[in-house]
């Protein structure tokens with residue numbers, strides 16, 4: 001069926017943003033500068049600003065007559081939501097199930113990297129504990145350590161870095177024998193540990209071209225100094241001064257363009273975001289992983305570095321048209337996540353949230369937020385992010401941290417070193 005592409009010049013575009021997190025709130029915030037935005041379901045804070053379709057329902061989405069549907073999270077994409085909506089004539093930003101396997105299966109993703117010549121850590125994939133252990137023990141002799149990765153979607157808990165035989169044995173035993181991650185570890189990838197700095201590059205991909213967004217740096221660990229367990233992300237920054245000139249072009253040429261070409265050769269359509277997780281080792285980019293949607297909390301930062309043209313770019317990608325360039329802004333952004341005490345482990349919910357006066361240049365993007373008695377209450381591990389812009393990274397950081405003082409709830413927890421080094 002041909003795409004319904006009803007947007008005409010002069011008419012205000014109507015966009016539905018699917019999802020409830022901080023990423024989706026930030027997307028809605030940016031898109032609303034150029035379009036009418038509806039969220040489904042959104043969170044209690046984003047629903048104060050945007051109309052909501054209520055709980056996500058495919059039939060309601062199809063009958064809503066939106067010019068564009070932007071799918072935020074990976075799970076529905078892996079599950080084929082974009083295919084189903086497209087089959088009913090809806091213009092969707094987000095890949096179908098086949099393309100989403102780049103995120104849904106690390107084993108598939110590694111195979112695609114090998115076939116397209118994308119540089120990544122030396123690795124092998126296993127389904128049995130004994131051969132995995134034998135390979136891992138031999139590989140441990142060759143380098144500094146290993147990353148053991150559950151192939152399936154393990155909600156950010158599927159990667160264990162190992163430096164000793166005991167750590168390796170525990171990681172493999174947990175995933176493959178005790179099966180603590182369930183079917184997510186039916187296949188396990190073992191790879192050499194890389195060393196360097198990480199960056200997140202998000203690239204809009206359409207049928208004809210790609211357009212990369214401003215690079216962001218993500219802070220994944222729970223505690224200052226990159227200690228503690230991995231989380232969904234505790235903060236991000238984006239600035240034109242980082243990373244050094246040339247890195248973007250290098251990552252696009254080495255890790256992004258070859259994968260897009262491989263998808264095309266394999267006949268896998270991809271209209272959405274290709275998120276490349278990169279480790280820069282000795283000036284050379286390695287692909288850690290691909291995701292198939294915008295990063296959270298990278299989005300809370302990159303949207304604030306965009307000027308005009310984001311809505312038109314997403315619409316063009318979704319419609320199969322050439323993606324036009326997007327204006328970018330030369331200031332710095334720092335986003336700091338306020339989490340519930342205990343996250344990413346167990347935490348309590350339902351604590352009232354107060355948001356006071358915010359410094360200039362600050363936006364608040366809600367995530368795990370619910371409503372009670374007309375007020376806002378905590379309803380998740382990552383509660384919200386404050387995002388500040390300023391001419392320099394140091395100023396944006398100072399503003400963001402000043403803003404964290406204007407937000408209060410019981411158990412408020414944050415990293416104090418986002419964008420500090």
Ligand SMILES: Nc1ncnc2c1ncn2[C@@H]1O[C@H](COP(=O)(O)OP(=O)(O)O)[C@@H](O)[C@H]1O
Pocket residue numbers: 121147149155156157158159161191192193194195198220277288289
């Ligand atoms: N080969 C590797 N060498 C060093 N660190 C790694 C390696 N692979 C993953 N990591 C670390 O683990 C984190 C999570 O790995 P990733 O592949 O991005 O999985 P996911 O995001 O699905 O949990 C990365 O951001 C990185 O910090």
Ligand SMILES: [Mg+2]
Pocket residue numbers: 277289
């Ligand atoms: Mg990752």
